[in-house]
Amino acid sequence: MSSQPAAPEPLISLYETIAGDEDARVCRDIPADACHAQPVNFFVHLVSNTLSKIGDELASARLVLAWMLGALGAPAAFAGFLVPIRESGSLLPQLFVAAAIRRQPVRKWFWVLGSVGQGLAVALMAVVALTLEGAAAGWAILALLVLFALARGVNSVAAKDVLGKTIAKRRRGTVMGYAASAAGLATLGLGLYLTLANLEQAGVGLFAALLATAAGVWWLSAAVFAGLHEQPGATEGGGNAVAEAMRSLGLLWSDREFGHFVLTRALLMSTALALPFYVLLAEAATSGSFVTLGLLILATGLASAVSAPIWGRASDRSSRQVLILSGLIAGLLGIGLATASWSGMAPALDGWVYAVLFFVLGVSHAGVRLGRKTYLVDMATQQTRAAFTAVSNTVIGALLLVGGLFGLLAQLAGTEFAILVLALFSLAGAASAWRMPEV
Incomplete structure (x- = not known):
């Protein structure tokens, strides 16, 4: 007999409706x-x-x-x-x-x-x-x-x-x-x-x-x-803690599937790093219009609200495919924006267009976040889940500090070039995700 109190029937019914199928309570x-x-x-x-x-x-x-x-x-x-x-x-x-x-x-x-x-x-x-x-x-x-x-x-x-x-x-x-x-x-x-x-x-x-x-x-x-x-x-x-930390870092090499996941996550980190550079282009093209900033905030919220449930259900089916598609979207978008900017089209774009671009990038970033979280949890066991999470987050944390160099790249070679390089990283992340196994 279960030691847990029974959930109220209305709550169970709502849960089964949200979960979306007849085997919602099967564990x-x-x-x-x-x-x-x-x-x-x-x-x-x-x-x-x-x-x-x-x-x-x-x-x-x-x-x-x-x-x-x-x-x-x-x-x-x-x-x-x-x-x-x-x-x-x-x-x-x-x-x-x-x-x-x-x-x-x-x-x-x-x-x-x-x-x-x-x-x-x-x-x-x-x-x-x-x-x-x-x-x-x-x-x-x-x-x-x-x-x-x-x-x-x-x-x-x-x-x-x-x-x-x-x-x-x-x-x-x-x-x-x-x-x-x-x-x-x-x-x-x-x-x-x-x-x-x-x-x-x-x-x-x-x-x-x-x-x-x-x-x-x-x-x-x-x-x-x-x-x-x-x-x-x-x-x-x-x-x-220190000994366990050093031992856990060895998982990057001893567990090839996990190491491949961390590599993919590192490459797809580019979707997050690209966000401020899109903002820089928008600010320059619209002369720092505060309305444009507000539109970008709205685009961020709309991207999450619209795409997250779709990405969530897709991740339950195949988080690997979510990572592939998200990387492709970010990569192609970045290449397109950089090309348009170099061709002289970007200054003619208004705040609404940049809001749409930011929305699409936000959709991609939401997919990366949900896909990699679901993939990690599904890949790990109860014995390895905490270690996998900590190792991957620590590696990404260190790389985020290095990611600050993209700001220097943008200053030296232009914002468009930084966006292009990050877009190529996104495409590389999609390719890496394609080579990952399903979990």
């Missing part, structure tokens, strides 16, 4: 108790992940924090560190965090702790917005962003491990897709508001309000996730 690779609790856990994952993604948008490093630093009079150099710290700071420490997580049979509390930590860091940023100015505000925001990124890293390792323990293999992409879609709709609302509002005349109280709201959203997400029904899991691999 292929999770224990019977986890299968019994899957309808409840599906919605716990859906709601908590939606909330955390909304928090990400409200405290976006590339938009909200950068604009806030400018409003506070911080030197422009501080804004250049926001995205590298946020991304690499959350990825690089994961290899060492994973061993500590492995020592605990129940790991949902690491996710809860990470969400509480992110909320606390962002809440303190709101205080900084109201109390500090200039370089002091810049240093304080960067320091808090380091704390935010570390908490985010704990979340990332725990999230994939717990997802693999509580949601069956062919339902994981679906739940992540719906969460991304719901958060994308919220981003649409945020983008519409920022487009209509006159931020150039808005006080810092607006940014403080956004950050305070983000903190509350993360804390609510933590409270929801605390209700997850998680069965105790294996604790092998929870020894000395």
Whole structure:
């Protein structure tokens, strides 16, 4: 008899409707108790992940924090560190965090702790917005962003491990897709508001309000996730963190399938690195129109809302094919845009055209994110999932720092050339994904 409480029938019915077929409750690779609790856990994952993604948008490093630093009079150099710290700071420490997580049979509390930590860091940023100015505000925001990124890293390792323990293999992409879609709709609302509002005349109280709201959203997400029904899991691999980290790095060579996946993910990282260069072209072509920036934000939210459920279901069928198609889209789009710009067409394009281009790139990037997450979770076992996640994220975190060189490339050879090189990386990523096995 199951030790898990039975889910209410309306919840089960809704779950089966969303899951989309008659075998929605059939579990292929999770224990019977986890299968019994899957309808409840599906919605716990859906709601908590939606909330955390909304928090990400409200405290976006590339938009909200950068604009806030400018409003506070911080030197422009501080804004250049926001995205590298946020991304690499959350990825690089994961290899060492994973061993500590492995020592605990129940790991949902690491996710809860990470969400509480992110909320606390962002809440303190709101205080900084109201109390500090200039370089002091810049240093304080960067320091808090380091704390935010570390908490985010704990979340990332725990999230994939717990997802693999509580949601069956062919339902994981679906739940992540719906969460991304719901958060994308919220981003649409945020983008519409920022487009209509006159931020150039808005006080810092607006940014403080956004950050305070983000903190509350993360804390609510933590409270929801605390209700997850998680069965105790294996604790092998929870020894000395440094020793486990070095041993785990060996997986890149000892497990050829995993090493191939990390190579593919590294190449497809180009879809994320290309985003700011598209923005640079749009800003130059439209003379820095704030309306264009608002349109790009709307395009980001729309891309996630429209494509994420489709990518999610496609990932449940074949995450490998999702990675191939996403890489092809980004590669061909980048080559087309670079060619158009060199031919003199780009300056004639208006903000709406750039919004469409940004939307297509956003669709591609969403596919890469969902495809590689689903592929990793499906490829790994309960014994290897945390280590695979930590190793791949640590490698990508290091490469993201190197990816900053594309900014130098754009400065020396032009933004179009940087876009072209990144497009070629995307095509190489698609080719690499084509050579990966189905999982």
